[in-house]
Amino acid sequence: MELVAVDGLSSRLNVIRSFSDMSEPDELNALVRQLRPRLRNVIGTTIGKGGEGKTTVTANLAYVLAQAEKERADQGLPAKPVLYIELDSNGNGRLNFGVRGLPFDDNGLSFVDALTDDKEFQVVEGVRPYLDMVMSGSHNADIPTAVTKLHDKHGVASYLLLAILLAQISHKYRWILLDFSPGDKMIQRLGLAACTHLLAPMKGSDNAVIEGLGTLASLVRQIRRLNSEVSIASLVFLGYQRRNDEPTSQLINLREKIGLLLDQAGITREVLVDAYIRDGETTANLARNHGMPAGEFAQAAAGLLVDDETGEPVERPRDENGRLVDPQRAVDIATDYTHVAKQVIERIRHRNQELQEADAA
Secondary structure, eight states, X not given: OEEEEOOSOOOHHHHHHTOOTTSXXXXXXXXXXXXXXXXXXXXXXXXXXXXXXXXXXXXXXXXXXXXXXXXXXXXTOOOOOEEEEEOSSSOTHHHHTTOTTSTTOOTTHHHHXXXXXXXXXXXXXXXXXXXXXXXXXXXXXXXXXXXXXXXXXXXXXXXXXXHHHHHTTGGGOSEEEEEOOSSOHHHHHHHHHHOSEEEEEEOSOSHHHHHHHHHHHHHHHHTTTTOSSOEEEEEEEEEEOEETTEEXXXXXXXXXXXXXXXXXXXXXXXXXXXXXXXSOHHHXXXXXXXXXXXXXXXXXXXXXXXXXXXXXXXXXXXXXXXXXXXXXXXXXXXXXHHHHHXXXXXHHHHHHHHHHHHHHO
């Protein structure tokens, strides 16, 4: 792993400061049109309520997509890294990759300075092969205050701050994954203005899940002026039981309930991808505690993970009682994430093709 400063970035603040509440709509629209084609590899994960597993989903999908790039490189095919950015102040994504507390972990200070004060933008390269990461943490809590001050002087263009930053680096990455909280509307606006494709993780079957999806749909409508392309690409279901390799009635009934709501809203049911993450909270917690995404944890549990530096097998992980982790359970969860990632990316590539055709029309 190496902390690297991204060179050649122009001022984000100068762009925002050129606007005010009195700016002509055409000026803002011109900026949005310039940004959008550069942000079609930006995937955001959020939902209208907490506790739905968005960080776990985003971190694991980032790992799966990075592994796919590594496989391309191993085959001699063109490959690009994947970038993971967490906007939340808790910075829990650092746990999934085992980087919390390492020397370059500044709790998001450099990211906040880069985003809100035009300071040097830093990326941790090689968190995993073909996976880079931006450090986040408690300093991310300062983002809403900084953006609010900009908004008071420069209007809604302030919500494009992250989009302007990512548009300058998007060509370096195959995918950029944004993990942002349902708890702060300012953070959500920054994320929604920057991403093109939304993933909405769903866990459980009570009415709060439906309400969370409704809240997200409302936020998407509110951001249309700044991002006409953002749309829910997929709902990612996690934590559901599976019997005889089939979903139970809990998930089947929830899918149908959500499907009816999608019909009413004029949203295609294609966002209900078939793949889902089975119930495995214990395994997921163990993987996070060991600082490993699900795929890596499965390799370790099966005794197949090798230390990059020593070339020796990594010791098989154990649970809190000292027992070896069940490798089959770990492999099942990792396989689920692979299937979900494949179907989600198929949806996103289809959407991007439609957007490109619209550009040409």
